[in-house]
Amino acid sequence: MIRKFTTTLAATAAAVAICLSASAPSLADDSSDPIIIPIHNWSSQIVMSNAVGQIYQSMGNNVEYVTTDSQAVYESVRLGDVHLELEVWEGAFGKSFREALEKGGLHDAGDHDAVTREDWWYPMWTKEACPGLPDWKALNECAHLFKTAESGDKGRYLDGPVDWLKHGKERAEALGMNFVVVNAGSAAALWAEIGAAEKDKRPVVVFNWTPNFAEAVWPGEFVEFPEWEEGCDKDPTKGPIPDKLYDCGNPAKGYLKKAAWDGMKDKWPKAYCVLTKINFTNPQIAEMAKLVDTDEQEPEEAATNWLKANESVWKPWVEACSG
Amino acid sequence: MTSFSRHALTGLWLLVLAVVLTALKPLLPPVLDRLPVWHPIWSHYLDTWFDWLQNDLGLIHVTRLAASGLGFLIDVAANLLYGKARWPRLEAIPWSTVAALAAVAGYYLGGWRLALLAGGTFTWCALMGQWKWTMETMSVIVIAAPFGFLIGLLLGIWSWKSSRVESVLRPVLAVLQTLPFFTYLLPAVIFFKVGPTAASVATIVYAIPPMILMTAVGLKKVSSDVVEAGKMSGCTRWQMLTRVYLPAARTEILIGLNQVIMLSLAMVVLTAFIGMPGLGAKLLAMMNSFKLGRSVEIGITIVLLAVTLDRLSKALVVKQPEHFEKGTPWWIRHQAWLVAGGVFVFFTALGRMVPFFNEVSRSQSLSVGSEIDDVMKAVLDWDPIQAVTGFLRYFFNVWVLVPTENALLYVPTFGLIAAITGFCWLMGGARPAIIGFVFFTAVAVLGWWDRAMLTLHSTVTATLLAVIIGMPLAIWASRSEKATRRMIYVCDTAQTFPSFIYLLPAIMLFGITPVTVILAILIYTMVPVVRYTIEGLRGVPAEMTEAADMSGATRWQKLVNVQLPLAMPTIAVGLNQALMFSFFMVIIAAFIGTRDLGQEMQRTLAGTDLGKNFTLGFSVVLMAITFDVAINAWAEKKRKLLGL
């Protein structure tokens, strides 16, 4: 009975698939269907997505933006619900990206010329109170400097929003650190925390990353944890503590990739070509974030302004693909 | 009497057991303290099952097919409302047309004031430069609400016709109504794509239960005379349903429609979490980046929209067909439609000629969000305010939240189960106690115990605070006719706001801290507490208070000995609703940053962990239903004792 039902379903699905594929456009021109670009909850990605969207629009494509979760997006790209992803950070999304890659449906569309790192971070004034930094053991010994009303005797580490899946808590547990890990509600909460601490030079340790505008505003350093080993997040034997996961720091020189849905190449060949050419650097990305985070522009305006100011950067990508 | 005291005794013994277990915690075998963490096992089973459902059975193809149909309808609405490049590829309807049509509908349904409200709301949206976001939100509501209405109506009819369907539906609806909304979202995303389609599916599912209930209630209430009159007129079954039952249950069905619309709005705003663009997404983004001024502007829009939709649909409930004298010409009989048509043509033409009436660009908009931001920042940075909020934050954290939380986490699992069972027993006797025992044991077995305790802690603390603040407020208000009316008005209006809005003032005052979470829940749950307390007190029969007056009771004596005891069953209903609200809100508050079930649930949205999402969701449902059953049983018992 069930098998029969399954076959019927499969047959229906196949029929639908045939109908859909019959309407696929010719290879030469981009489809007039909108290219769907995902937007997440940190500024550089939002501005970059808007900038690329506006580039596509200038090429005559239709573009739509959807806000999606930054981890779930790889599943969506894989299924073709959204069509590309412009910021694949190794430390944060490497795992989700690799998993989706294995299941098939999306592929690596090249790297940005940027080095990424994301980890526990402190502004420079913290070092005065805890001179042993950036070593994590020194940080642990200063834990009492970081305590707050909420954290009791332990120090507090403000981790990124939950959906970024930073594993700060797991790390603190694996390394037996005297810290309570609290998730910020958003990136802005992180900046607010640093800003508030700056007033009376209170020591703080928060999640941070590069490239990011914050490094220009508040000089600081990443905490040095035991060095990243491939598989540290999957295999307990990797890293200094034999029976724990997450007992290493994040990769110090992570990649920043673009990802594309497999079907994009055929449906929007020109847009896809541009995607493979797209290549932003650390300072460019930090600049985009700054337009929104400190200059308080709306992301759409920020993208327009950035494109206007940096035509020499992006025009060649479009030209390379128009021939 | 003896049975009653024996009854109470069992409950007390269970509480004593809880205390003993807690006191003996160091000596207890670890299994009694905490059950092993089993949730990965359940999650795994559930995932396997979902996977089978999704891929082997091919359900995903069916849902995707349905999604494409629904998606098409939403795209049509989106094209008409804000010009999304989809079929039929028309230009968007100008904002002035929409506002004018809303005003006409408002006038026809409820006169000038409603016309002003409806027209004004849409004008505000346009002038504040929020038109596109508003229309993105509306495009889902105009599709999801009719679907919710129709599906709810059909299921309501079915459950009224067949008692078997009703007995299946009733528990399902109870679960659906307590299911945390994050649990609606993930399956919606997996089966129906991210964005508006999944949002509308989640919205429809969320909005249906009250429609089903109201339809069934309405149909059951149709008076037997009307039914028999229909039968004796020789109606067939179909004629009975369509010509007699449904029209006669009009009022309840329309109240159901009102509920569907309001819940749709509330949910559409929340679906920002799964990539639904519109007001919710903007609000989320603005709150994320602490742009409170702009958040407030969007918040006002959402509130105005809620009030408008609510008043319009309620006016529809009250609106009765009117008769025209013989010989009234047709253009007077169909005046409203003609005016609407005229308005449509006029404003659309106007919009095409004068761009301002077509679209207000962002630079033309009257938004003063960033100015409000600056003012607000300055005010909040002002030292006295800082001192007050700082003190409150410190006081609540250090003296209230942290100690109670640690205490709750210290209690061994079986101690807490005993306490809950005892509490339920005291409230309603054996049945609620059994339910409490089974459900809380199930929470323990599901394996999210500590997180569940944190959720329970926030919920109960916030509800207690709401009672401590709300009850005196309500008692004060119920002493004068005028204050009562105003307070009820405020509560009714506040109840229409989408829950998301309540985060805003809390975040404004306390930033991202645990106190914010409690405050947000507190504000949200105050509404039912105040409302039902007032209703309970005002419902005390006048003879009783007069009798108390004649017996020489002071105000206080009258309140404590006469009014409160008689109002208790009603107040209990309010308390119950407050608890249910806070179970809902605590999960949304995950967005502020919590460490409870909600946080873990929000994390599952980031992946495809359906199984984990469900184990978390059901932990919430089980706790919520336990309280629901216990408090209702208590209210029922009291009502019987008082002979109400």
Next chain:
Amino acid sequence: MDKKTPVISCRNVWKLFGPDPKQFLATLKPDASYENIRAQGYIAGVHNVSVDVGRGEMLVIMGLSGSGKSTLVRCMGRLHEVTGGEVLIEGEDIGKLDEDALINLRRRKMGMVFQSFGLLPHRTVLENVAFPLEMRGQDRHERRARALEVIELVGLAGREDYFPRELSGGQQQRVGIARSLAIEPDIWFLDEPFSALDPLIRREMQDEFLRLQNMLEKTIVFITHDFDEALRLADRIAIMKDGAIEQCDKPDQIVLNPATSYVAKFTEEIDKARVVHAGVLARPVNGIEVTGEPVSEASTIQSLARLLISDRRKLIPVAGKSGELVGVMDRQEALDVLLGSGS
């Protein structure tokens, strides 16, 4: 059809409420009392009732609330399924009809008026009255014409476009009556039609009803808990208690010869002189010499009061409709009815 066949005929009708009434009835002893049945968890709504209603007759069913009168009339229209026995409408067992046939029967033959009117709130007077015609699929114009006709008949002309909520109680019941008459039914059920109205209006509606009945001559089952109303209207009265009919007879007979103490208690307060007609007291002449002017058999004793007191004859002749002598009435007996006999 045979003219003598009763239009409505109930034969040993039972209606029991409870968990499994059919099964219960099968095992029930025939002489089980109401209390007896109740002790076993069942309620006897209708308790072994047999009654016939002839063509053109008005049967008034009368009893206190809860006595089963409404249940009985609903069994006659098969709004309730009977538990036992049968209800024959013009000789046909209504319980055996299938759904279509039943609907058809109601559409052609039956009209019913309800205590709280049972009007459809979303329809105008006209649409309410035309409702049964609409149900049987009559075309728009025809049903409008017919509806206007009955509205006129019940005196509501000019109010066709009003909604029920815009009318007074009396007017609403006129709509109910008009609706029940729209299909020109042969059988007319009226379930306490006037009891929701205040006394003045009730009186007026009763007059109106009698006027209609004289015009239309339908077979009527009329339910009331008001004995005065029953006496005013009835050809025959059936008095019910605990689901059973205590007595079913002409009004005079009920008043003069109550069958049970319950009926007697009911009639105690009644002014018998207003009910009893001379014809009922008339005995055969049997060669007795009669003198003087006869009184009409249709006049009530009350209307003859003056004559009874002033007349000195011991026996007063009673004449029929056409003036023929039908019997003699004992003056003393008539005076006992007039003044009460106890003393």
